[in-house]
Amino acid sequence: MTDNRSDDEKKLDEDGVSRRRFIKNTGMVAGGVVGGSLLGGLLTTQFQQEPETQTDKKETSSDLQDARMFFSRDDFNVLQAATERIFPEDDNGPGAIGLGVPYFIDKQLAGSWGVNGKDYRQGPFIQFNQVESMEGKDTDEHPTNPPFLKRQPDTDLQRHQSRLTRGEIFLTGLRKMNSMSRNRHNKTFDKLDEDKQIAILQEFEKGDVKLSGVAAENFFVLLRQATLEGAYSDPLYGGNKNMEGWKMKEFPGAQASYANVIEKEEFVKMDPISLNDYQGG
Amino acid sequence: MAIKKDKVDAVVVGSGWAGGIVAAELAKKDYKVVGLERGQDKKHEDYIGTKDELRYSLRYEMMQDLTKETITSRNSPDKTALPIRSNENAYLGTNTGGAGVHWNGHNFRWLPYDFEIYSKTVERYGKDKIPEDMTIQDWGVTYDEMEKYYDKYEKMAGISGEEDPLGPERSNPYPNPPMKDSPSTKLFKKAAKELGYHPYQIPSANVTEQYTNPDGETINACMYCAFCETYGCDFGAKSDPIITVLATARKTGNYELRNQSYVTRVLHNGSKATGVRYVDTKTGQEYEQPADIVVLAGFVFTNTRLLLLSDVGEPYDPKTGKGVIGKNFTGHFNNVTYLGAVGFFDNKKFNNFAGAGALASTLSDFSGDNMDHSDLDFLHGFEPHIRVMGNRPIEYNRVPEGTPTWGKEFKEKSLYYTNRNLFVDAQAAALPKKQNYLDLDPNYTDFQGNPLIRVTYQYTDQDRKLGQYSIKTCTEIMEKMGADIVESDELSDDVEFNSSFTNSHNGGGVIMGDDPDISAVNTYSQMWDMENLFVVGSSSFPHFSNYNPTETIGAFAYRAAEGMEEYLKNGGGLVERKRAKKHA
Structure with a gap:
């Protein structure tokens, strides 16, 4: 897209972006994650009525990109809450929601990555109980390891042997989080208090949850990784809004x-x- | 039905450093060369404006398309190998220039000890020092014989470096000055000197000054922009095959590179190769490319697999130790090497976002046989270093031990320590073992229905003890560097190979030597069993040094090209016939 605006117009634009982000993020703080998407929806509606955004090409197009193409509303609500717990808003700056991480993940899963488009997908696939026993030993992210030397499970089996695509893994994991939440607390995951959300996420992290077709801790590693990707990848992918992730870092x-x-x-x-x-x- | 192409002087499989060097040398001498590259057509321009961490480092833009082909892996013959399904578990280069485009650019000459490892070990420590199942052997060539090829490679690639105070003799200085020092390399060097070691700047293919090589190709000056590893260089400032040897080959008019051309067989009549068969992956059309000489210059896995698929040479049998194809597979694997110590600094911030792939300092005090192994329970050595490659934000989130890996505390500390940590690790040698080898997988196939290559690999106590010793040394240096918190990696006595192939440092499968009983090619990379078939690249390394492989791949490619010319000119026979005679 060619941008023919003058520097002054662009400057105004950027100021506009910052101010709006600030309000939107504050909204998130006020509402917590509870009802986050509803509040977000209200705010968006309000902003659409502002004359400023009517003439603001860059900002409008950025907002229009924030729509779901992969997840249902319920799944997305759980995703938002989970990513915000992994990367929460604090004094340093916005959390996952403020950075656009859930939309980033939604877009990624709708594309090649979500369907394992570059992966070897020929059979025979091993049975899931074997996948489980190997994935349980994941020791990813030892703090001293350089990134390209990510620790893999200490086993002779390779980590990615699941029959599920990444998209299916996300849906499996998020829906399990929601059903656990409903069963225990009679609430959807996104409506839970933070500490209860954290407790459920910790169970996934430790592998104490049984999923079908993928180990829970492997889903968690994927979720955590995708959250950091959304926080710190170039804004072109829909996360790291206004480069706030980079600014913090x-x-x-x-x-x-x-x-x-x-x-x-x-x-x-x-x-x-x-x-x-x-x-x- | 395969379409038969017109015969050429040489067909070269692969367009990385090995294939590129061979192609350039032959094309310069007016031989007609066809290159076949399974990956896509890429030019330098394709990498302009691509400082995109997600696309290149996390989505593996430059790595092999695993939908078509992968490798399988297991620890021992009693297990079923499983396929590597995601690039996350294997960084296998592809596209024009191969792994030579997305590399970091560390360049080392290997040691005189490497080439004569068996003789020199026996000479200094006696035969008993070598464990029974360790299959180290001499390469059939000495460092002194290789020096001129190293020199040629360095001038072609514009290597920027300073002399290693403990390194082997050189006929010439590096063509370009070493990379700039950052505060962290200075700190490393100061600490190392205080400990009595001999630090120096790693010789780099991130070229420090604009440079025109003897072939007339220009490489620009490095910007220290921190996007080397897994990236093509934005500025044409990292030496790679596209901007050097492939350009040289092309401008002769004698070289044609066909992309998306996936070679499936070496064609031969039992004693001589007649060409190769390949499939155009865009159309599915099969072709035959006849040639006077056939050069396999793919990665370790490709070279070994094509020989096995084509029934050339005797497959290695790990039970008897007989046969050669697939023998002595080795590599730098990440849970037994690249370990070390991280330091967290509370009162000092580093510009960790800046760097270059090969901006690094190291020391050779522990390399090869530079230290006395009499009282050590391992052979060979390691190379401790600090690397300033630029810490990109998704991948680098180091936090002190005990910090959760997500949530409030993680966010707080990962942000705080982003520019307050340094890491010193070591690259350790990988010596071959009788039971570690490559063969064809019985269960999994590529998109054409041909068997995949299968890795069988197990660590030995040699690997673990060497790794443990290297961690101690890295920790000693990091402590001297004055970090407030120093944390060492752990390496347990029973750590096992985890089927992770994430640094493209692999060797063996088609190893060289001067004895056809225990090697597949001679030191000109010419097959003992098929005189017009050359197999070039790290597949010819009988073991893996503690140094990075590329310069040694390059040097042997120059030597191989010399052998090919000799063969083409003088009409056949083994280039090393004289040497071979004594084993006949």
């Missing part, structure tokens, strides 16, 4: 060069650059 984004930074003893704070800027449209 003091990550400068797509900079052309650090040749003048690399030798510096002091920390250099830089405004982040998105691929939208870097590629120049």
Whole structure:
């Protein structure tokens, strides 16, 4: 999309974005996660009536992208609450919801990644009880490991042997979270108090929950990973709204060069650059 | 029905460093060369503006399309191997330039000890030092013989480095100066010196000054932008086959690269190769490409698999130790090497977002046989280093032990420590074992119905003891660096290979030597059993050094190209016939 606006117009635009984010995020704090999507809906409706957004091309298109293409409303509500617990809003800045993580995940699952489009999917697949026994040993994310050396389970079986696609794994996991919540507390997961949501997530993390076709802890690793991806990937994917994730992490984004930074003893704070800027449209 | 193409002088399978170097050398000498690359057509321009962590590091943009082909893996012959289903478990390069495009760019010459590992070990420690099931063997060539090829590779790739104070002799300095020091490399070097070690800057293919190589190709100066590993270089500043050897080959007019051309067989009459069969994966049409010489220059898995599928050479039998194809498979695997110590600093912030793939400092005090192994329960060594590759935000969220991996505390601490942590780890050698090998899988096939290659791999005490020792050294250095919290990796006595192939450092399967009974190719990468078939790349390494493989792949590719010219010119016979005679 070509952006023909003047610099002043763009500046106004950016200010508009920040202000609106602030209000929207504050709304989330006020409402907590309880009724988050309803509140979010109300806020969106209100904003659509503001003259500012009627003329604001960039902002309007960004908001219009926030719609579900994979999840149902109920599944999405659970996803929102779960990702917010994994990456909560705090004094540092927005949490998963404020960063657009749930929409990011929705988009990812609707695409090639969600259907394992680059994976080897030929049989024979092993039986699920074997998958379970191997996936239970996952020791992902040892703190000292560089990322490309992600720990895999200490077993001779490989981690990804499930018959389910990533999309199916998400649906299986989120629906189980919701049914556990209903059975125990007579409420959907997204309506639970934070500590009860956390308790259920911890059960998944430890593998204390039985799912069909995938180990619960493996679903949890996927959920956590996707949440961080939504928080910190380039905004082009629908998460990391307004680069707020990068700002919190003091990550400068797509900079052309650090040749003048690399030798510096002091920390250099830089405004982040998105691929939208870097590629120049 | 396969369509038969016109015969050429050489057909080269693969367009990575090995295939690219061979193609350029032959094309420069006016031989007609066809390259076949299973991956897509890529140019430098395709990598401009692609600093996209999700696409390249988490969605594996540059890795093999596993829908068509993968590998299977298991620990021992009594188990059923399972396929690697996701790129998350195996970084296998593909597309034009292969893994040579998405690499970090660390360049090392291997040691005189590496090439004569068996003789030198026996000489210094006696035969009993070598465990019974360890199949180390001499390569059939010495470092002194390889020096000129290393030199040629370094000039072609514009390697930027400084001399290793403990390194082997060199005929020339590196063509470009070493990379800049960051505060963290300075800290590492200072600590290492205080401990009596000999640190230096890792020789880098992230080129430090704009450079034109002897073939006339220009490589730009590195911007330290921190997008090397798993990325193509935005600026043409990381030496890769696309901007060097493939460009050189193309401008001769003698080289044609056909992409999405998936080779399924080496065609032969029992004693000589006649060409290869391949399928165009866009149309499904099969072709035959006849050639005077056939060069397999794919990755370890491709080279070994094509020989086994084509019934060339004797498959290795781990029970008897007889046969050669599939023998001595090794690699740098991530739960036994790349371990070390992380340091968290409360009062110091580093610009951890900045860096370059090969901006790193290391020391060779523990490499190869540089330390005395008399009282150690392992052979060979490791290379401790600090790497300043640029910590991207999705992948790097190091927190002190005891911190939850999600939730409030995780967010708080991962943000706090993002620019307050450093990591020192070590790359350790991988020595071969009798029971570790490659063969064809009986259960799983590729999209064409051909069997996949199967890995059988188990760690030994050698691997574990070496890894444990390397962690101790990394911890010592990190403590000296003055971190407030130092945490060491753990490596248990029973850690086992986890079927994770995430660093593209693999060797063996078609190993070289001077004895046809225990090697598949001679030191010119020419098959003992088929004189016009050359198999080039790390598949020819009888073991894996503690150093990165690329420069040694490059050096042997130059040597192989020399052998091919000799063969084409003088009409046949083994290039090393003289040497071979004594074993005939």
